[in-house]
Amino acid sequence: MNNTVLLIGGCGFIGTNLAIGFASRGCQVHIYDKLCPDDKRFGEYSNKIEIARGDFSDVEKIRQIIEDTQPSLVVHLVSNTITNKNIESVIDDINEDVLSTVKLLNVIRDRQNLKFVYFSSGGTVYGNNGKRFNEETDPTCPINTYGWTKLCIENLIRMHSFQFGTEYLILRPSNPYGPWQNIYGHQGLVAVTLGKVMNNEEITVWGDGSIIRDYIYIGDLVDAVISLCLHNEYNETYNIGSGTGLSVNSILKAIEQVTNKGLNINYIEGRKTDIATNVLDNKKMLSKLANFKLAAINEGITETWKWINKTIKEK
Numbered sequence: 001m002n003n004t005v006l007l008i009g010g011c012g013f014i015g016t017n018l019a020i021g022f023a024s025r026g027c028q029v030h031i032y033d034k035l036c037p038d039d040k041r042f043g044e045y046s047n048k049i050e051i052a053r054g055d056f057s058d059v060e061k062i063r064q065i066i067e068d069t070q071p072s073l074v075v076h077l078v079s080n081t082i083t084n085k086n087i088e089s090v091i092d093d094i095n096e097d098v099l100s101t102v103k104l105l106n107v108i109r110d111r112q113n114l115k116f117v118y119f120s121s122g123g124t125v126y127g128n129n130g131k132r133f134n135e136e137t138d139p140t141c142p143i144n145t146y147g148w149t150k151l152c153i154e155n156l157i158r159m160h161s162f163q164f165g166t167e168y169l170i171l172r173p174s175n176p177y178g179p180w181q182n183i184y185g186h187q188g189l190v191a192v193t194l195g196k197v198m199n200n201e202e203i204t205v206w207g208d209g210s211i212i213r214d215y216i217y218i219g220d221l222v223d224a225v226i227s228l229c230l231h232n233e234y235n236e237t238y239n240i241g242s243g244t245g246l247s248v249n250s251i252l253k254a255i256e257q258v259t260n261k262g263l264n265i266n267y268i269e270g271r272k273t274d275i276a277t278n279v280l281d282n283k284k285m286l287s288k289l290a291n292f293k294l295a296a297i298n299e300g301i302t303e304t305w306k307w308i309n310k311t312i313k314e315k
Contacts, residue, residue, distance in 0.1 A: 003027045004069055008056065008104070009077035011036035013188075014119065014173070014218070016180045018075065021222040023048040025230075030069045032062060041180065056080075057096070059103040066107065066114075073229060074108060075117040076101065079150075093149045101153050109164040115234060117225075118157055121150040122172035122239055123213065123278045132245075135281040136172070136237045144273040154237070167234040171225060174241030174280045178218030178300060179307040189251055190215065190301060194308055197259050207270030209249035212277040214241040217300030220292075227289050241280030242294050251297070258301045 005022050007015050010031035019029045023045035031051045042049045054061045056078045066074070080096040108114050122134075124147025129139040142148045157168050181188050183195025196203045224240050256263055286292055295303070 004030070004071045005073045005075065006030045006032065006066065006069060006071040007075045007077060008032050008062065009079075010075070011051070012077060013181045014176060014221070015075075015077045016041055017178070017218045017222050018077075018225065019049050020045055021226050025226065028069075030065065030071065032065055056100050057103075059100070059107060062104060063107045066111070072113060073115045073117065074104075075119070076104065077119050079119075079146075093145050094152075097149050098152055098156070102156060105156065105160045105166070109160065109166055115167050115169070115229070116157065117169045117171065117229060118153065120154050120170055120172045120237075121147060122174045122241055122280045123147075123275065125151045125154070125172060126275075126278060128275055132277050133243075133279050133281045134239070136239055136284055143275070161235060169228060169234055170237040171228075172237065172239050172241075172280065173221055174214035174216050174239070176216050176218045176221045178304050179311070181218070181304075183308060189213075189248060190255070190304060193252065193255050193263070194259070194301075194305060197255065197261050197263065198308060200264075202264045202266050203252070205248055205252075205265055205267050206274060207248075208267060209252065209265075210247055210276075211270075211274055212245040212247050212279065214244065214279045215246055215251065215297060215300075216240065216242045217295040217303070219303075220294050220300075224285055224289060224292065227292075228285075231288065233288055238285050238288075239280035239282050240285060241282050243280060243282040243286075244297075245277060245279035246297060254297050254301055258298060258305050 003026055005027050007019055009015055010019050011033040019031060020042060022029050029049045034055050036051050052065055108116060124142050124144060125140045126134040127141035127143045127147055129141040131138050140151050142151055154170050160166055161168050177188060177190035181191035183191045185192060193203055221240055252263055
């Protein structure tokens with residue numbers, strides 16, 4: 001591929017880190033996003049990253065950006081759906097995410113040598129399928145609209161590739177954490193908890209803390225994704241995870257160790273849409289990435305805590 005990349009939805013947590021990752025490898029990066037807080041977040045790579053602001057539904061604007069920039073790679077990071085929305089929201093989710101993706105696929109379908117990468121979900125697409133470790137070929141049984149929407153888009157991409165030959169990568173990340181994740185938000189256990197610790201606030205945990213998930217440091221996720229893209233591993237679906245399951249309580253304990261602060265935890269009733277255990281089998285990913293080393297959870301949390309203290313406290 002050439003060295004031009006378009007990140008649609010590239011000002012979020014994953015997008016920001018991907019933009020820096022691609023730019024640090026010599027790529028010219030273009031970002032299309034509805035909101036982007038500031039350009040300073042890209043630091044020394046700001047001269048290699050250009051931002052255009054607009055809504056995902058404005059397909060004509062995206063078409064023009066693709067015409068103007070001629071990227072070899074389009075990365076779709078947009079999702080307007082959240083995991084705890086109820087089924088009544090499915091019509092909005094179809095309009096905002098699914099139909100807009102169909103329009104985007106139609107824009108790129110006749111462009112030779114343009115690769116398409118979609119960030120799906122490693123947790124919610126598998127759902128309650130009875131598996132503790134999920135391989136890419138395991139059954140997909142989403143139990144919320146977020147997972148259903150992601151799976152629907154995955155299947156649209158595969159169908160589009162079959163009909164028009166578009167080369168794609170479908171990525172199913174686990175639970176990434178690290179720099180540029182919103183510490184004041186409602187999603188992302190590590191970031192939100194560290195934000196609460198910084199501000200000496202109570203930490204709310206749904207259920208008893210026994211829920212097990214797969215957590216991956218954002219730097220590892222970026223390295224894995226860019227390596228797969230640069231090595232032309234297309235027309236495939238990959239889990240992007242650590243392959244290790246950790247409970248919410250074990251994450252909280254690790255945060256206590258890293259920050260050296262006691263946590264004020266409030267356990268409340270669990271949610272029906274929370275899957276008890278979900279860990280990604282990452283053997284397929286690792287088979288393509290020679291000598292790939294994943295950060296241990298304490299190591300990743302330490303780096304995230306350093307970033308919070310350096311970046312957030314300086315604002």
